[in-house]
Amino acid sequence: MKTFMNATLLSMLAIALLAACSSELNDAADLPGQPALIGAHGAGYSHLGSDNFHAKDISENLGWDISSCRTCHGVNYAGGNTGQSCNASGCHAAADGGPEACYLCHGDALTKKIYPQWYTSHATHLEGGMGSNTTIPCSNCHDQPANYSDPEHIDKTTPGKAEVHFNNVLAATKTLGTVGTPAFNDGSATCANVYCHGNFTNGNNKTVAWKGVDQAKCGSCHGDEATGSGLPSAPHPQSSNDCSSCHQSAIDKAGNPNPATHVNGILNVFGVERTDW
Numbered sequence: 001m002k003t004f005m006n007a008t009l010l011s012m013l014a015i016a017l018l019a020a021c022s023s024e025l026n027d028a029a030d031l032p033g034q035p036a037l038i039g040a041h042g043a044g045y046s047h048l049g050s051d052n053f054h055a056k057d058i059s060e061n062l063g064w065d066i067s068s069c070r071t072c073h074g075v076n077y078a079g080g081n082t083g084q085s086c087n088a089s090g091c092h093a094a095a096d097g098g099p100e101a102c103y104l105c106h107g108d109a110l111t112k113k114i115y116p117q118w119y120t121s122h123a124t125h126l127e128g129g130m131g132s133n134t135t136i137p138c139s140n141c142h143d144q145p146a147n148y149s150d151p152e153h154i155d156k157t158t159p160g161k162a163e164v165h166f167n168n169v170l171a172a173t174k175t176l177g178t179v180g181t182p183a184f185n186d187g188s189a190t191c192a193n194v195y196c197h198g199n200f201t202n203g204n205n206k207t208v209a210w211k212g213v214d215q216a217k218c219g220s221c222h223g224d225e226a227t228g229s230g231l232p233s234a235p236h237p238q239s240s241n242d243c244s245s246c247h248q249s250a251i252d253k254a255g256n257p258n259p260a261t262h263v264n265g266i267l268n269v270f271g272v273e274r275t276d277w
Helices: 002-021 054-060 067-075 120-127
Strands: 184-186 188-191 267-269 272-276
Touching: none
Parallel strands: none
Antiparallel strands: 184 188, 267 272
C-alpha cells in the first residue's frame, strides 16, 4: 500500500511539473510520450530548426514572457527542480542574464548588440552612419526598461511590441522654418516632422519609413532627392552648387558631408555655428 501511495504521489508531482513548465502542455494530448528522454516540452524544443523550437512557443504562446520558466528551471534558470539548466547549451550566457539577455529577443547573439538587426534604421540611429556621427539612444524613442521584469518591458496589452514615444531633443530642434511636432505613425511605421529628416528652415520635412531603405540619401532632407543635389530651393541662395563655399565646415567640395557636423542641430555657415536659423 505504501509503495502504491508513493508511486501515486510521484506521478502527481510529475504531472504538476509538466503542467507548469510549458504553455504547450495544457491538454493531455500534448504530454510527451517519453519525458525522460525528450523532456517536458517535447522533442526538438532546444533544436533551432525544429517546429517545436522554444522561441516559437515563447513568442506565440507566452507573449514573450518567460517568467513562468523559473517555476521549474529556477530563478536564475540554472536547473531548479528539473536539473536542466537553460544556460548549459552555449546559446544563453549566464553572465548576460541567461534567457533574459536583451540580445536574444531583439538583437544579435553573435555580436551581443541589443537592438533589432532586421532593418538598417536601428543601426544608423544608434551607431551613426557615413553621413553623420549623431547617435540616438534607445530611451529617446522607447520607454527603456530597467530590467527584464520591469512592467514597461513585457506587457499583456501589446506583447512583443516596443511602443514609440518621441522625446529626442535633436528630432524636436526648432528653427525659423520648423512646422508641427515630431510624430510616429504606428500604422504606417513612419516618422514625420523631425529635424533629422528636413523639418527645418529650407528643409524638405520628409516623412520617412522606418522599414524603408535609402531614407536619408543626398537631397532627401534638403535639396532634390531625384537628382541627388543637396542645394535647397529658393529662398536659399541659388548662385552656386558648391555647398562648401558657404558651409565648408559641414561639407567638402566633392559634396561629402562631415559626419562630425552634419545633422547636429547647428547651422555651419561661413565658419560660424548658428542656432538662430
